[in-house]
Amino acid sequence: MVAGAAVAQAQTNHPGPLPLPGDLSVELSPDGKTTIFTTGTAFYDEVNPFAERPPSNVLPTVYENATDSGGDIIPNTLPSTPENPYNLHPDPVVTDINPRSPEEDLRRIIQHLNEVAYSEARQATDQEFFANGKGVPADARRGGIERTGSDAGTIEEDGASQIDYDKVQMAIDILEGNPVANRAYSGLPLLHYKGSEFVKTVDPETKNVTVHQIWTRENIESDAMFIDPSAVPNEEWTITYVIDVLRRGHEDFAPFMLLFDDPNDLDGAALPHVAMDQTFFPMEEGKRYTFKMKMPPARYWNLTYHWGWRVHSPRIQSVENATKVVAGKNIVEWETDVFGENPSSTEEKKLKAISMIGDLSPAKRMWKAFREIEDIAPAKPHSYLRTLVDELQASFEDWKHRNKLPRGVEPSPDHHQTLFYVNNTIYGTINDQDANAQPIFHQWETRGATMTSKLYNGDYFPHAYFSVDFGGLRGYENIFQNTLPIGGAGPWFTFGRAHWFINTAAPALVPAAERPDTYEEGSYYEVAALPEEASEVAQGVRPNWLEHPGNNGYWTEPTAEGIGEHNIAINFRYEPSIRLRYYQFDPLHHNVAIWSVH
Incomplete structure (x- = not known):
């Protein structure tokens, strides 16, 4: 289809199906180390969307439901109208909750252990006033009150001098996702090994499924990694979202739903169609929001990813259609x-599952250190406890920030970005960019740009790389709404509805890491002894499932440190959407294995 005809079709067909490029490609470098992707070609005029407005790939706003290739209306695909800004759900039910987050509790527990390990430093201060002229502020170590008198620099003698093992066990429970009393996050692990338990099924009678999520400073954790909608292929259904907004989790709730065209019109083929923010509803910390979201018939549904623009890309999580087949499985x-x-059903299964997570994972490093402290012998020198506490503090800081690489992994100077897969999630960095800033690939403003990435895998199973475009190639619309009346950020944020498409013609395999041959005995890096029935990979056997269908010709030798690696390059032949340049994730283990770039 010539460009002019394609543009005309896009302008008139939206929100119906728009043209699908057929000229994307993938090739492997001769040495097998790099997968090179070339995207489809734009059929819009070349206009720099960051310098000229409106961008050529922005479509007219149409207040109608989308239609499929057969001309049928797809219900529940118009997220917002002037008359009803929240068109796909009634007002949420809002209640109060305990706002304590996993981060807050872990920080307090690590602080307690630090006070035990460095008790003499804690007692050493005799400072009465700080440099700013104020007395010692309120501090739990000083009884929680502000001191400004003669005893301002003293600390109570009955401070922490012994390890509180209940607190250590609580930290392990937080990381493993065991029950934790009076916490909204109870049961949701920071070690991402329970995905096979997080499969929800749409009830055929109520045509509803309930999903519980917690939103924290940099994380979204969910009890649903997959939803099986087999009961409602031709019927509308609902997702009841129970969203607990914990400390520093203030955000706008924005589930972004991706739909296929009707497979019944396409001989069963699953072809990209539209995607949209189903809502953009402000949420405050310390509150539980219960939304009932209307969904189209399930034969259209691909996945929904949940994102928070204030802390993006770390604050993100995806729920996949459990009936999908990816790479032949x-x-x-x-x-x-x-x-x-059911990996958490027994201690043996739990240890086996956690053993698959790489040892450079900050969450796993914390877990191992807490377990070592739990079993620490009284005869161990105090310096050993300090080593473990130092490890906890460093790993905790690494865990909090997914926009930088954790200790032990360095960015590649030869690539624009470096991604590190570990703990079934992705840490990332863009070269020459502040890790505290939102990831932005400034080099891509118009067609012809190439993005290169080093991919490292620290887990003991393979990951994969895949990238998707949200409207830059095929077009997108913005439905503006003012959220100021309900405490939102204002009118400049929009309900996006985009015609999505793939940037990568196939997943690129990132081979598994190799386990160290030895661990220093007695150190925090030592792994627990594996049971005899431990996974084949943990025992050094390479099972068939590690042979990814696209693995032929890939270079799979790990780095000197045993980390799996691969490289990718994407040649972009269109202008990006100004909402998001590219979405990148692991298509084999999606959930929180996402690191997108603006």
């Missing part, structure tokens, strides 16, 4: 083949 099987079924 059901998407849930990719998870169960690694971690087993």
